[in-house]
Amino acid sequence: MNLAGIDVNLVVALAALLQERSVTEAAKRVGISQPAMSHALARLRETLGDPLLVRVGRAMTLTPRAEALAPRAQAVVEELEALLAPLPSFDPKTSRRTLKLSATDYVQLVLLPTLEEIVSREAPGITLHVLPITDQLAAERLRDGEADVAIGRFDHEAPALDVRRVALFRDTFVGVARAGHPTARGRLDLSTYAELSHVLVSPRGTPGGIVDGALAQMGLARRVALTVPHFLVVPHVVASSDHVTTMLAHVAATFTALLPLTTFELPPELDLEPIGMTMMWHERTHEDPGARWLRGALVRAARPLAQARGARTPTDKKAREPQGPARPRAGLVTK
């Protein structure tokens, strides 16, 4: 049987007719006129090759075929109603959902404490599943449903039509050395900075970083004494040695509060572009209430970072969507 030729409304009419056992009552139930329901019954009789309802005096009675069809027709209608029902609402106070966030360890460090505070306060029942950034493109992971939201630097990823982006915050570079370091204090000139022994964070183990690239453009090089794959170990190394490092200011602020560290200004000639952190999500989850709430919570968690030195808030730009669950429609976001 070719289902494309079947009017779904006939199934609805069938269920109503078999339940009400009356053309008039079935018509009221479905919301059409009584003759229209009578015509629907005629079409059903023709399609199924069975009278379905036969008149017995003033009442209508079901044929054996109709008796057999009744529960199944009702089940199909209930399934259709469930299929076409609007999106389930998301109440952060009661939801037990798991929301998945893909983020670099830098983002996790600077954003998670505030985010977790918001989650604990507003959505205590949800589980936040934080996934590391992998070699796989973030857009693909979002597309595959591995993550609801991804945050990081996505400069290397070409914009995709089905993935939305919004700038969250920016961060600038500062120098970090142990408290009481004999040289690294205040603002260093370029040659003094280059002569220090540095710790380089290289997630992929490759030599050279942003700083080395900037120095090379000026015909200079620095001495890299130690290369590590994760930046979290760097503050501990720097705190207990004369090595220095160059890291993002938000991270430096976190560690100078915990370890005997001090920050210093980088030489002005070392013109390092601030790093922009971007939030991405797939079109598939754009209208999902839970994912919307998470995006709004992330924007709020990022607000103190966005308002800090060298940062820019999403509201400065044209992306206004992720403000929280109250916003019914997305604002303008870069795709």
Added chain:
DNA sequence: CTCTTGTGTAGTTCACACAA
């Protein structure tokens, strides 16, 4: 590609038949 025309379908109102 757009507009017009013809066709089919499903809705409505109105009228009527039938049974209690």
Added chain:
DNA sequence: TTGTGTGAACTACACAAGAG
């Protein structure tokens, strides 16, 4: 007389085909 189902006539709408 009343309640119910059915048929006829008409209307609205969607869709396909053809013309320009």
